Amino acid sequence: MFTLRASRAALRPSLQTHIYRHARLLSQEARSKIQAAVDEKPVVLFMKGTPAAPECGFSRAAVQILGLQQVPAEKVSTYNVLADPELRSGIKEFSDWPTIPQLYVNGQFVGGADILISMHQSGELETFLEDAQVIPKYEKSAEDATTAAA
Numbered sequence: 001m002f003t004l005r006a007s008r009a010a011l012r013p014s015l016q017t018h019i020y021r022h023a024r025l026l027s028q029e030a031r032s033k034i035q036a037a038v039d040e041k042p043v044v045l046f047m048k049g050t051p052a053a054p055e056c057g058f059s060r061a062a063v064q065i066l067g068l069q070q071v072p073a074e075k076v077s078t079y080n081v082l083a084d085p086e087l088r089s090g091i092k093e094f095s096d097w098p099t100i101p102q103l104y105v106n107g108q109f110v111g112g113a114d115i116l117i118s119m120h121q122s123g124e125l126e127t128f129l130e131d132a133q134v135i136p137k138y139e140k141s142a143e144d145a146t147t148a149a150a
């Protein structure tokens, strides 16, 4: 009886290790796929639906903000997580962020819809995208200077 208990107890950790290793392996493969996606373009948006047909208001907002910031289309890649359940869960683990949309700029996670809206409204997003060389720096024209002085 004692022996049986002992051997069961001894089995448990190795089984756990096996399951853990398996999960880690799967996750490593998913992780490198996501890393490649994140590195594909300067701006990468994980969203529900497509820019032309967003399937959620939060994703629509993220797309609209990129448009308002005049981010050139050729600098943007988007991924529809609704078409890829593995990506939908994987990106949450990868970014340690529980929701979609998720925006990456130059490989760095920026945030979801709330963060983008607030950064857009404060003017921080424009500066951030300029510094990231995603959009050109806004040069104050002579006309702006005159308006400011008036």
Ligand SMILES: N[C@@H](CCC(=O)N[C@@H](CS)C(=O)NCC(=O)O)C(=O)O
Residues within 6 Å of the ligand: 048, 056, 058, 088, 098, 099, 100, 101, 111, 112, 113, 114, 115
């Ligand atoms: N407050 C969030 C709004 C986004 C959100 O709540 N997304 C939900 C509903 S679309 C989500 O992704 N849930 C998990 C899922 O659908 O996989 C943000 O700032 O981005």
Ligand code: FES
Residues within 6 Å of the ligand: 048, 055, 056, 057, 058
């Ligand atoms: S899909 Fe329902 S809130 Fe985004």
